[in-house]
Amino acid sequence: MDAPGGTWSRRSVLGGVTSALALGSGCLDLELSPARQSSDWPQRGYDAGATFYKPDGSPPTQDAEIAWKAPVSNSLYTVIDKKWQTDYERRRYGDLTNAANGGSIWEYARTPLIVVGDHAYLSGGWGTVVDLSDGTIVETDVCPHRTPVGVAQTGTYTDGTLIGAAPRYPSDNRNDDVSLRGFQPPTDGRAWCDRPQRWTAGAPRDFGHTAAAGRIEDGTVVTVIPDSEPPYRVVAIDADDGRIEWENTVSHGIYRLRVEDGLAYASIADEEGGTITILDGSSVHQRVEIGPTDHLEAVRDGVAYFRDRETEAAAPSITAVSAESGDSRQLLDGSAVSGRIAGRPTGVGDIVVGPDRLFAAVDTETGHDPVVLALDRSDGAIEWARQFPGTLRLTGTDDALYVAGPREPGPHAYALDPASGDPLWVATLPDRVDSGIHRPIIADSKVLVPYGELLVALEEP
Amino acid sequence: MASHTPRKRRTWRQRTGTVAVYTAIFTVVGTLSFGAILAYRRLSIPLADRISTNPILSVRPTMVPVWVDPVILEPAALFGLYPIPLVAAIGLWVGSVIAVTLGAGLAWWWTDPNTSARLPPLSRLGYLVGYAFVTVAIVHVLAPPLRELGTEVSEAELTLLIGVPIIATLLWIGVTLGILAISLVSVRRGTDASLWSMSLSRFEYVAIYAGAIVVALLAMALGSWSTPRLAQVSWVGIAGVLGIVAVVVVAGRLFVAPVTIIRDGRGPIEAIRWSNTSIANSGMTTRTVLIVFWVGVFVRWAAHLTTVASNPVVGLALATVVGTALVGSLHALLMAYVYRDVQRDVTSRSSITELE
Numbered sequence: 072m073d074a075p076g077g078t079w080s081r082r083s084v085l086g087g088v089t090s091a092l093a094l095g096s097g098c099l100d101l102e103l104s105p106a107r108q109s110s111d112w113p114q115r116g117y118d119a120g121a122t123f124y125k126p127d128g129s130p131p132t133q134d135a136e137i138a139w140k141a142p143v144s145n146s147l148y149t150v151i152d153k154k155w156q157t158d159y160e161r162r163r164y165g166d167l168t169n170a171a172n173g174g175s176i177w178e179y180a181r182t183p184l185i186v187v188g189d190h191a192y193l194s195g196g197w198g199t200v201v202d203l204s205d206g207t208i209v210e211t212d213v214c215p216h217r218t219p220v221g222v223a224q225t226g227t228y229t230d231g232t233l234i235g236a237a238p239r240y241p242s243d244n245r246n247d248d249v250s251l252r253g254f255q256p257p258t259d260g261r262a263w264c265d266r267p268q269r270w271t272a273g274a275p276r277d278f279g280h281t282a283a284a285g286r287i288e289d290g291t292v293v294t295v296i297p298d299s300e301p302p303y304r305v306v307a308i309d310a311d312d313g314r315i316e317w318e319n320t321v322s323h324g325i326y327r328l329r330v331e332d333g334l335a336y337a338s339i340a341d342e343e344g345g346t347i348t349i350l351d352g353s354s355v356h357q358r359v360e361i362g363p364t365d366h367l368e369a370v371r372d373g374v375a376y377f378r379d380r381e382t383e384a385a386a387p388s389i390t391a392v393s394a395e396s397g398d399s400r401q402l403l404d405g406s407a408v409s410g411r412i413a414g415r416p417t418g419v420g421d422i423v424v425g426p427d428r429l430f431a432a433v434d435t436e437t438g439h440d441p442v443v444l445a446l447d448r449s450d451g452a453i454e455w456a457r458q459f460p461g462t463l464r465l466t467g468t469d470d471a472l473y474v475a476g477p478r479e480p481g482p483h484a485y486a487l488d489p490a491s492g493d494p495l496w497v498a499t500l501p502d503r504v505d506s507g508i509h510r511p512i513i514a515d516s517k518v519l520v521p522y523g524e525l526l527v528a529l530e531e532p
Numbered sequence: 533m534a535s536h537t538p539r540k541r542r543t544w545r546q547r548t549g550t551v552a553v554y555t556a557i558f559t560v561v562g563t564l565s566f567g568a569i570l571a572y573r574r575l576s577i578p579l580a581d582r583i584s585t586n587p588i589l590s591v592r593p594t595m596v597p598v599w600v601d602p603v604i605l606e607p608a609a610l611f612g613l614y615p616i617p618l619v620a621a622i623g624l625w626v627g628s629v630i631a632v633t634l635g636a637g638l639a640w641w642w643t644d645p646n647t648s649a650r651l652p653p654l655s656r657l658g659y660l661v662g663y664a665f666v667t668v669a670i671v672h673v674l675a676p677p678l679r680e681l682g683t684e685v686s687e688a689e690l691t692l693l694i695g696v697p698i699i700a701t702l703l704w705i706g707v708t709l710g711i712l713a714i715s716l717v718s719v720r721r722g723t724d725a726s727l728w729s730m731s732l733s734r735f736e737y738v739a740i741y742a743g744a745i746v747v748a749l750l751a752m753a754l755g756s757w758s759t760p761r762l763a764q765v766s767w768v769g770i771a772g773v774l775g776i777v778a779v780v781v782v783a784g785r786l787f788v789a790p791v792t793i794i795r796d797g798r799g800p801i802e803a804i805r806w807s808n809t810s811i812a813n814s815g816m817t818t819r820t821v822l823i824v825f826w827v828g829v830f831v832r833w834a835a836h837l838t839t840v841a842s843n844p845v846v847g848l849a850l851a852t853v854v855g856t857a858l859v860g861s862l863h864a865l866l867m868a869y870v871y872r873d874v875q876r877d878v879t880s881r882s883s884i885t886e887l888e
Contacts, residue, residue: 227576228612253578255611267608274581274603311576315844 103224103290105231110203110515112186114221117512119288119330120370122424124467125513131531132470132486135498138517138528139206144195145183145507145521167282167295168303168324182284184521186514187222187256193526194218198264200257203514206528214264221287222256223310230256232269232310234292236283239271251281251294253313270313273306281306286330291316293330295337305335305350317352327367329375334394336375338367347375349394357397365390371424374448378431380418381405387418389431389446402451403431403444411456414439421510423467428454428489430472432463443474445492455492459485464510466518471495473511475520482508484520484529500527550643554861558597561635562856565599566849568624572605577613577621579603583835583851591776591828592675593783595667596660596790597636597863599628600855602835602848607672626665632856633664633790636864640794643868652794660793663800667786671779678775700746707742780828784821785811791871807874814877820870827863834859 107113109128117125184193190209191201198214201207217237225231232253239248251272272281272294285294290311296304302320305328309316321337323346329336334356338347345361362385365377377390386405392398405416414435423430429446440458443465447454461476461483471486482500487493500520508522518529542550572579583602605625610618637660641652715738789807792798798806811817834855838847 225576227614227617229614230612255608267611269606269609270578271581274579309576312573312578314573314576 103226104229105224107224108188108515110186110188111222112184112512112514113223114185114287115182116369119286119293120424121286121329122369122371123421123465123510124371124423124425126469128468128513128515130468130471130473130513130516130518131529132495134496134532135484135486135518135529136532137498137501138530140501140525140527141199141201141206141208142524143193143199143201143208143521143526144197145193145509145524145526166324166326167284167328168297168301182218182220183509184512184519184526185219185221186512186519190257191514191519191526192219192257193521201526203517203528206526212264217254217264218283220251220283220285220292223253223287223292224290225311226290227311228269230258232256233266234285234287234310236281237268248280249283251283251285251292251308253310272308272313273315274313284328286328286335288330288333291333293328293335295325295328305337307333307335307352319350319352319355321348321350321355323348329367329370331370331373334373336367336370336394338365338375338377340365340367340377347377347392349375349392349397357392357394359392359397359399361390361392361399368422369424370394371426376402376422376424376429378419378422380434381416387416387433389419389422389429389451400451402429402448403446403453405433408433408442408444408453408456411453412439412442412458416442420463421465423465423472424448425467425469425489430465430467430489432465432474443472443487443492445472445489454490457487457492462508464508466511466513468513473513473518475500475508475511475522477508477522482520482522484511484518486518498529501525551861551865553642554639554865555857557635557639558599558632558860558864559853559857561632561860562599562853564631565601565628565856566852568628569601569603569848569852570845571624572603572621575617575620577605577617578609580606580609582832583838591780591825591832593671593776593780593824593828594831594863595671595783595786595824596633596664597860597867598668598831599632600831600834600837600851600859602838602851602855629664629668630661632860633661635860636660636790636867637794639861639864640791640868644795647795653797656794656797659798659800659803660790663790663793663803666800671783674779675776678772678779696750700750703746703749704739704742707745708739711738711742780825781817781821783824784817787811787820787824788867788871788874791867795871810874810878811870813881814874816870816874816877823866823870827859827866830862831855831859 107127112125115121116123183195184191186192186203189203191203193199193201194214197211199211200209202209217235220234220236223232223234233256235252235254236249237252239250253269254266255269257266272292280297282295282297285292285308287310290309292308292310294306294308296306298304301322301324303323303325304318304320305325306318307316308314324339325337326340327338334349334351336347336349338361339345340361340363342363344363345365347357347359347361347367348355349357349359361377362379364379364382366379367375368378369376373394375392375394377392379387379390381387388401388405389403391400391402403419405419408416412433412435416433417436418434420432420434420441425448427448429448431444431446433442433444435441440460441463442456442458443463444456445454446452459474459476464475466473467489470489472489474485474487476483476485481502484498484500486495488495500522502523502525508520511518511520513519514528516530520527520529569579580603582604605621610621613621634657637652637657641647785808786804787807788811789800789803792806793800793803811820835851837851837855838844841847841850
């Protein structure tokens with residue numbers, strides 16, 4: 072066909088356009104980015120299994136001093152970081168599948184503190200960004216319509232994606248269509264309120280809403296679709312573009328969700344009994360009955376760890392369920408601890424799961440100090456036990472177990488030798504608080520302890 | 533009196549053939565666009581959901597035919613992309629715009645009874661693609677912030693915004709008829725001249741008087757509205773809505789510019805001038821503005837076809853391919869028909885001018 076500029080045909084026009092599209096759709100397999108920094112604490116519990124165990128970084132092990140303290144809002148910690156919740160509180164604030172509680176979940180299922188690069192991002196009554204180098208408050212902003220869940224690595228973005236929960240419209244006060252959304256991560260320490268949104272989870276299938284919580288692993292966010300009745304959908308969302316990578320269903324409500332190696336661990340524990348379903352996109356691997364007071368805390372190396380408190384029928388315990396076999400075994404029998412400590416155990420609190428050891432805070436009857444236990448993960452043998460006054464909050468590394476607790480005459484932080492339980496150092500924290508000391512987190516060379524209305528950084532002198 | 537060559541009436545077979553050409557072309561365009569969506573998903577580039585918003589409140593006016601896109605690439609998704617996905621994302625968007633524009637251009641060319649060449653000159657297609665890029669980009673940039681402003685408007689305010697003109701029009705018609713009725717009664721009683729001999733200017737006076745009465749009534753009604761309520765009105769939101777309306781009106785006046793670029797070989801600037809003037813002079817502004825608005829709504833509505841199928845990929849294919857075949861064809865056909873009417877009007881005007 073003759074035409075100005077050359078000879079071309081109808082077929083060549085269409086063929087050219089098609090080729091251009093095909094060229095653009097070529098396979099691109101980029102490495103996940105950004106590369107993890109030793110300061111990062113990307114989500115609650117550090118990893119998708121919520122082990123509260125971080126091998127990276129160089130936090131203080133010989134001695135510690137206060138590097139800085141920053142005034143922040145830790146108000147939401149008091150709800151989500153509570154060790155014990157009543158059935159009402161658990162159902163109201165913890166049931167990820169309860170569609171009727173959308174607003175409440177939205178309000179309280181927040182991740183209060185994440186660390187990305189050189190900044191700590193806190194959400195509470197107000198959102199605060201703290202410069203890790205000197206504790207300077209970079210920005211304080213009331214951010215009621217958006218809440219961070221964590222930071223995910225991505226394959227197509229150089230800066231990763233900030234995973235947050237938000238209603239469709241910022242002005243929507245009903246919060247009945249809250250979904251996980253992908254945002255451009257904060258830069259230069261700016262808060263997430265004004266960062267552009269990249270995607271909505273599940274678009275274009277339009278879930279309506281997702282739970283305002285999720286676990287992030289290797290560029291994938293696993294979350295739950297609330298509904299009026301079972302089966303409930305567990306979905307894995309690609310952190311690059313928000314599309315569904317896989318989905319499956321469970322036949323029970325979900326109070327706790329953990330993820331490891333692409334497997335989702337979804338559990339419920341209420342008065343009618345407990346169940347954990349271990350699944351991925353292709354199948355349900357295990358469905359195991361657990362106790363009505365067993366709360367899923369952490370997952371590591373294919374084993375899910377549950378803690379419970381004393382009941383009329385049994386002493387408190389730690390139970391482990393294998394994803395491979397579905398076998399359930401009691402790792403810790405509270406009654407067996409009685410001989411090694413002063414006082415009778417009444418409940419298991421924080422759990423830290425390391426590669427070889429599991430550390431647990433165990434409450435005791437009134438009049439006796441709570442205890443920190445180190446257990447051999449393979450057989451549950453108690454390696455050491457050490458009692459401290461006050462409520463104990465735990466986080467672990469290869470070189471130390473960090474303990475925060477309000478001891479008379481005020482809050483203290485400790486570092487213990489993970490092998491022996493011997494104290495490495497003790498630091499007195501400023502400003503006495505009556506309650507609300509929360510789990511420490513590790514940010515490169517610092518241990519950050521949130522409590523009261525403060526964030527305190529400890530580092531090697 | 534100008535002598536026109538009698539227009540040869542087209543047979544149903546010819547009309548059906550024309551529709552078939554448009555549908556076939558836009559089916560191909562829809563398929564290419566669906567391929568682009570799949571490519572975006574393969575590249576893990578996020579696309580924003582467009583089906584969860586109200587098609588009327590989020591209407592995006594277009595000045596060239598577009599494909600039905602249940603999902604859309606938002607500029608915010610481009611920041612932070614690696615270079616290769618960034619180039620691919622922009623390339624796919626550019627490719628889709630080129631495909632749909634070329635499709636429309638070819639449809640107009642192949643259905644033009646005055647052309648015999650199988651393909652239009654390359655320059656005309658180039659002008660058309662350039663025109664499409666500029667107008668699509670302008671609307672792409674303008675519409676989201678205007679719509680964002682528009683979300684500030686509450687439903688009550690939107691009702692007021694739409695309701696007041698409707699009520700005012702009805703009132704105006706009512707008052708005009710009332711005045712005319714009184715005039716009729718007075719004529720029958722022999723107290724005035726015959727109504728039917730009333731000159732056009734007197735009718736216009738009646739209409740103006742009626743309009744003044746309506747404005748006064750509305751002013752009184754709004755004045756009696758409590759001041760705090762008025763203070764709550766989101767003027768920013770209303771400005772956003774009015775901004776969208778302005779874009780729709782401009783798009784209406786430029787409605788036939790793309791067709792004249794292809795069929796008459798006008799350059800983009802000349803085509804814009806010609807379309808604006810011709811539509812204004814031929815009194816078709818209302819018609820083209822309404823077409824632009826409803827095509828914008830129809831495009832958004834067609835995106836909901838994605839919910840018909842339970843499989844998301846099938847749903848996307850259905851909305852994009854079938855939706856584009858329907859809405860794209862309709863849009864391009866309407867542009868061609870309005871162009872034909874405008875062209876005829878222009879021709880007759882020029883003939884009258886020549887006679888004078």
